[in-house]
Amino acid sequence: MSAAHLGVVPLFISPYLEFVVQNVDQLFARLIEHILITAETVLIAVPIGVSLGVLITYNDRAATAVLWLAGIAMTIPSLAAFGLLVPFLGIGSDPVVFTLILYSQLPVIRNTYVGLTGVEEATKEAGKGLGMTRQQRLRRIQIPMALPIILAGVRNAVVIVVGVAAVGAYIGAGGLGEFIFNGIRQGDSVMIVVATIIVSLLALVADYGIATVEQLLRIRNGEQVEQRASTQLIQKAR
Amino acid sequence: MIEFEDITKVYADGTEAIDGINFTVEEGTTTVLVGPSGCGKTTSMKLVNRLEEPTEGTVYVNGTDNQELDKIDLRRGIGYVIQEIGLFDHLTVGENIATVPELVGWDQSRIDDRVDELLELMDLSPEYRDQYPRELSGGQRQRIGVARALAADPDILLMDEPFGALDPITRENLQDEFLQIQDRINTTILFVTHSIDEALKMGDRIAIFDVGEVVQYDTPAEILSNPKNEFVENFIGENQTFKQLSITPVREVMDDPQAYESAESEVAPAADGGEYYSISPDSSLQVGLTRLLSIEHTTLPVVDGGEVVGFLTEDHVRSYFDSAGEP
Numbered sequence: 001m002s003a004a005h006l007g008v009v010p011l012f013i014s015p016y017l018e019f020v021v022q023n024v025d026q027l028f029a030r031l032i033e034h035i036l037i038t039a040e041t042v043l044i045a046v047p048i049g050v051s052l053g054v055l056i057t058y059n060d061r062a063a064t065a066v067l068w069l070a071g072i073a074m075t076i077p078s079l080a081a082f083g084l085l086v087p088f089l090g091i092g093s094d095p096v097v098f099t100l101i102l103y104s105q106l107p108v109i110r111n112t113y114v115g116l117t118g119v120e121e122a123t124k125e126a127g128k129g130l131g132m133t134r135q136q137r138l139r140r141i142q143i144p145m146a147l148p149i150i151l152a153g154v155r156n157a158v159v160i161v162v163g164v165a166a167v168g169a170y171i172g173a174g175g176l177g178e179f180i181f182n183g184i185r186q187g188d189s190v191m192i193v194v195a196t197i198i199v200s201l202l203a204l205v206a207d208y209g210i211a212t213v214e215q216l217l218r219i220r221n222g223e224q225v226e227q228r229a230s231t232q233l234i235q236k237a238r
Numbered sequence: 239m240i241e242f243e244d245i246t247k248v249y250a251d252g253t254e255a256i257d258g259i260n261f262t263v264e265e266g267t268t269t270v271l272v273g274p275s276g277c278g279k280t281t282s283m284k285l286v287n288r289l290e291e292p293t294e295g296t297v298y299v300n301g302t303d304n305q306e307l308d309k310i311d312l313r314r315g316i317g318y319v320i321q322e323i324g325l326f327d328h329l330t331v332g333e334n335i336a337t338v339p340e341l342v343g344w345d346q347s348r349i350d351d352r353v354d355e356l357l358e359l360m361d362l363s364p365e366y367r368d369q370y371p372r373e374l375s376g377g378q379r380q381r382i383g384v385a386r387a388l389a390a391d392p393d394i395l396l397m398d399e400p401f402g403a404l405d406p407i408t409r410e411n412l413q414d415e416f417l418q419i420q421d422r423i424n425t426t427i428l429f430v431t432h433s434i435d436e437a438l439k440m441g442d443r444i445a446i447f448d449v450g451e452v453v454q455y456d457t458p459a460e461i462l463s464n465p466k467n468e469f470v471e472n473f474i475g476e477n478q479t480f481k482q483l484s485i486t487p488v489r490e491v492m493d494d495p496q497a498y499e500s501a502e503s504e505v506a507p508a509a510d511g512g513e514y515y516s517i518s519p520d521s522s523l524q525v526g527l528t529r530l531l532s533i534e535h536t537t538l539p540v541v542d543g544g545e546v547v548g549f550l551t552e553d554h555v556r557s558y559f560d561s562a563g564e565p
Contacts, residue, residue: 126324129289129396130338130386131314144328222327222372 034175045104053112070106096168104157111153115146155210245295257450268427272437273447317387317395332367356385377408489519492548516541
């Protein structure tokens with residue numbers, strides 16, 4: 001019946017659209033859950049990762065060790081991590097957020113570290129010679145200059161988090177993964193495909209949005225960049 | 239005033255950068271540290287604001303052992319200019335210049351006034367204030383580097399090859415401008431370069447370095463006429479007379495105007511105001527002699543602010559060099 005409404009749409013897309021139309025409320029609710037899990041993870045993971053990234057600039061050996069550990073954390077299969085955490089954190093979103101925070105650390109720490117240490121020697125030396133303390137150099141020079149690189153790390157982390165968060169539905173965290181697991185159980189490929197596309201779109205939107213901010217920061221830092229459409233739009237609006 | 243007293247600097251890896259140097263930089267003068275690379279000149283300069291610490295010996299800054307001063311306060315009181323400039327690219331030109339005043343907590347209106355004043359001093363139009371450094375040329379960037387160093391009106395200014403990375407024409411211009419600025423500020427300047435020509439041009443005094451030692455510390459004229467040893471002689475290179483001409487101002491050689499009143503007819507007509515027939519007392523003898531050779535008269539009037547203050551003849555130049563012990 002509803003296929004008739006959508007007469008203009010090619011035949012093979014119609015079952016998917018039909019599913020979306022029939023479940024729009026549920027899909028929206030799961031999408032919001034998904035976004036909330038991602039947001040919670042990012043809000044906790046970024047401050048931790050950036051702080052660690054700043055701290056390890058003081059000590060090369062600590063830097064090697066921390067980056068290595070963060071790399072290891074990423075290799076733990078998500079399902080295994082959930083399984084190990086459930087006895088401590090229960091089911092629901094907590095073990096998922098915890099795991100996702102672990103996964104976010106490598107890109108955030110690494111980019112913070114690379115960004116801060118990559119600031120030109122002459123710039124750091126000028127700051128030092130003019131009488132800035134180490135903290136002032138960090139706050140006034142290194143962090144602002146490293147910000148686009150740090151943000152690139154965050155962007156990387158967000159994409160990973162959006163993807164892996166879908167698996168969290170397995171232990172009752174909610175989110176768009178619900179549809180995927182239901183689809184698997186019921187052998188309903190339409191359900192799986194629709195949920196997957198929404199997850200991908202969410203990742204792409206987040207990626208694009210953060211990339212735009214990153215580019216604006218690069219321009220503020222005086223870098224020459226080829227501007228994407230969104231950046232041009234914002235630049236024009238200002 | 240800066241005093242180096244028995245300074246020795248040995249790096250952790252055992253390299254001896256400085257071996258017992260002693261000299262004093264008088265207040266309000268420019269002292270140039272010059273020598274081949276690796277001779278310890280930059281290290282010596284960095285001892286002043288404690289970017290390096292001496293292994294032995296003491297650096298006195300305005301009479302105080304700088305080890306007794308707080309490192310951060312010391313540095314904020316000393317201007318610092320480096321070859322790579324090291325501007326903060328994420329800040330505007332105005333914010334760059336305001337760095338030290340902000341660190342020491344000036345109020346905003348005082349900072350704004352000071353930034354305007356410095357842009358004017360460095361011959362940069364006020365519109366640069368809100369631009370970002372990367373939009374500017376090398377010469378403009380280093381002007382901003384110097385302005386940033388002078389912002390909080392330091393007693394001492396350290397300059398590490400400040401004009402070294404610029405093209406020759408820009409370098410020459412900045413040197414000339416800086417010489418004028420030097421007259422307007424009463425700052426003790428320590429200037430590092432590897433170029434003897436730059437040293438002769440910029441310095442009231444020159445310390446010539448050779449692997450960790452100061453081999454001669456003298457005025458430019460004295461270094462040119464009495465090089466202490468073969469190293470200095472080689473370092474000065476060829477054309478010593480020519481170099482001496484370029485550092486001696488006409489003022490020192492000219493005759494006073496009365497002497498020529500009787501010989502009016504021989505004097506080039508200065509009255510037409512054309513600068514071709516006269517010369518400023520602050521020009522170098524090199525310029526004076528060239529001009530003298532290119533006119534049809536044997537006497538060149540020296541004009542300062544529209545008034546004839548002296549005369550220059552070939553004989554003067556010759557006898558000046560004879561008395562200075564030069565052929």
